[in-house]
Amino acid sequence: MDTSKLTRIDDTTWQIDPTGDMRVPGIIFADEALIEAMDDKVAEQTANVARLPGIVQASYAMPDAHWGYGFPIGGVAAFDPDEGGVVSAGGVGFDVSCGVRSLLTGLTVADIRAVQERLADALAAQIPAGVGSRSGISLNRQEMDAMLVGGAAWAVEQGWGEPEDLERIEEMGRMAGADPDCVSEQAKKRQRREMGTLGSGNHYLEIQAVEKVFDAETAAAFGLVEGEVLVTIHCGSRGLGHQIGTEFLRDMLPAAAEAGIRLPERELACAPIHSPIGQRYLGAMRAAINCALANREILGHFAREVFDRFFPEHRLPLLYDVSHNTCKVETHTVGGRPRQLYVHRKGATRAFGPAHSELPEALRGEGQPVLIGGSMGTGSHVLVGMGTGGKGFYSACHGAGRAMSRHAALKRWHGRQVVDDLAERGILIRSPSARGVAEEAPGAYKDVDQVVEVAERAGLARRVARLTPLICVKG
Amino acid sequence: MQPTGWTLEPHDADVRVVGWGPTLAHAFEQAAVALTHVVTESCVAGREWLTVSCEAPDPELLLVEWLNQVIFEMAVGGLLFSRYRVVIEGEVLRATLWGEPVDRTRHAPACEPKGATYTALRVERVAGGGWVAGCVVDV
Numbered sequence: 001m002d003t004s005k006l007t008r009i010d011d012t013t014w015q016i017d018p019t020g021d022m023r024v025p026g027i028i029f030a031d032e033a034l035i036e037a038m039d040d041k042v043a044e045q046t047a048n049v050a051r052l053p054g055i056v057q058a059s060y061a062m063p064d065a066h067w068g069y070g071f072p073i074g075g076v077a078a079f080d081p082d083e084g085g086v087v088s089a090g091g092v093g094f095d096v097s098c099g100v101r102s103l104l105t106g107l108t109v110a111d112i113r114a115v116q117e118r119l120a121d122a123l124a125a126q127i128p129a130g131v132g133s134r135s136g137i138s139l140n141r142q143e144m145d146a147m148l149v150g151g152a153a154w155a156v157e158q159g160w161g162e163p164e165d166l167e168r169i170e171e172m173g174r175m176a177g178a179d180p181d182c183v184s185e186q187a188k189k190r191q192r193r194e195m196g197t198l199g200s201g202n203h204y205l206e207i208q209a210v211e212k213v214f215d216a217e218t219a220a221a222f223g224l225v226e227g228e229v230l231v232t233i234h235c236g237s238r239g240l241g242h243q244i245g246t247e248f249l250r251d252m253l254p255a256a257a258e259a260g261i262r263l264p265e266r267e268l269a270c271a272p273i274h275s276p277i278g279q280r281y282l283g284a285m286r287a288a289i290n291c292a293l294a295n296r297e298i299l300g301h302f303a304r305e306v307f308d309r310f311f312p313e314h315r316l317p318l319l320y321d322v323s324h325n326t327c328k329v330e331t332h333t334v335g336g337r338p339r340q341l342y343v344h345r346k347g348a349t350r351a352f353g354p355a356h357s358e359l360p361e362a363l364r365g366e367g368q369p370v371l372i373g374g375s376m377g378t379g380s381h382v383l384v385g386m387g388t389g390g391k392g393f394y395s396a397c398h399g400a401g402r403a404m405s406r407h408a409a410l411k412r413w414h415g416r417q418v419v420d421d422l423a424e425r426g427i428l429i430r431s432p433s434a435r436g437v438a439e440e441a442p443g444a445y446k447d448v449d450q451v452v453e454v455a456e457r458a459g460l461a462r463r464v465a466r467l468t469p470l471i472c473v474k475g
Numbered sequence: 476m477q478p479t480g481w482t483l484e485p486h487d488a489d490v491r492v493v494g495w496g497p498t499l500a501h502a503f504e505q506a507a508v509a510l511t512h513v514v515t516e517s518c519v520a521g522r523e524w525l526t527v528s529c530e531a532p533d534p535e536l537l538l539v540e541w542l543n544q545v546i547f548e549m550a551v552g553g554l555l556f557s558r559y560r561v562v563i564e565g566e567v568l569r570a571t572l573w574g575e576p577v578d579r580t581r582h583a584p585a586c587e588p589k590g591a592t593y594t595a596l597r598v599e600r601v602a603g604g605g606w607v608a609g610c611v612v613d614v
Contacts, residue, residue, distance in 0.1 A: 095613075
């Protein structure tokens, strides 16, 4: 990125000063190396978001930001409905509520090494991953609507999960305000056979070891012990969310024009929150959030079933489940007064600090776990929300972010070689597609350690532990 | 450049599909062929067929609608398509798609398109005649 047009605020904060019809500044959290590696499109898109009506405070980009559509991936923006604020389908993304959950196992690396090959095969057999995979769960019309309202709580009622999980999921496992009537028949049709499937691309199920603890007290409170093992699942709302994103992106284009909103780019299609289409989108998007929460709950259940065969004496309690692509109503103090805002996070994680009223009692002392996904060979991280500041409306990064295109990755790596190289490092990959593995090669991503270190220095979230992969089931 | 063809262009996180041909309909057909190649590099047989239609007020929006229609049929039917025939009349597109169910062993599908976007969306005539049509697809 050309930094000559940015104002450097401090070591990890860069400002795009308001020009033209920008209503607020753009803020990018990055150190010098990360900002130089970012595409110029990130600044362009961050500035474009700042032009939307009703935006509050600033348009933000997290340290893992990269070129998206409309909003950058890693973009955060909050809108006030009473000041003409908008809701944007492009500001949430196609994979609504794509996110990460981590389950504790209490097992050691040695326990896993003893059965690693067989465990990897069993997980690959049990977890439906990749294009064309089916879980065997098929929902009729009534079941679909119940799922869209009930989220993970619905999955638990069906026997695919544990009641104790729910308080460890954002929104207690069930997003309020979901309206299945706002979800098209096309979207429901797309989802009918996709419950309990992982998807493809950068979605995965990983068995990970706690390699290093940065914050012993918080790690202990979270149940993270060096040398012990977690199961982490990264996926989203599957076809239902994709179809909702597709349909509302299309329908918000004329809606924006009718509302007199001048769009810097068509991908920023949006509608006033106080409008029929804005309300319909919120009803549908919240249903898609519930779909993602239910999907991850079911996948967690599948993983538990496999672990139960190998380690019947071990339960797998949920550490936490967070979403990356959402628009949520939250109260934030801006200008000295609390305001109810519609916070868009696209490729960004909510990161509430200690004592936040929306956290369950068990986590209120430490703050919200912030789960940062890795990329097969690279590590993942557990962070915790910071108590003060609440930068970027209490948001943090969501992963490493891609450093190169799939195209460039395919030119550089062969899938078989990636699998073999990782196996030599003790990491077993199971994937239906060698090309998919090459496109997702660890080297195609930014350095996740650098990204989370900058997130910490910027005051977005604090590092708790670093995780390293042992097994990865890749879609 | 061949008179008819397709390519995949790099994008930070996703991929841009591009098709070209002597007519707008040919360019749209080739953009959809590119979409299949986002998923697989293997040969796809044209054993089954289905018809779809969509409409939009301008050619660029029509391309997005068309590709999203293909993505929908791929997802719901668990299908991959090898051949497309497109007819465009004004704002309306009608098409026939030939393909087969995904065979995970034979096709080794790499990733699943989620939706066609308005990013880098261009449908335009090129010098010497013909059309080029392309946009970024979220994968």
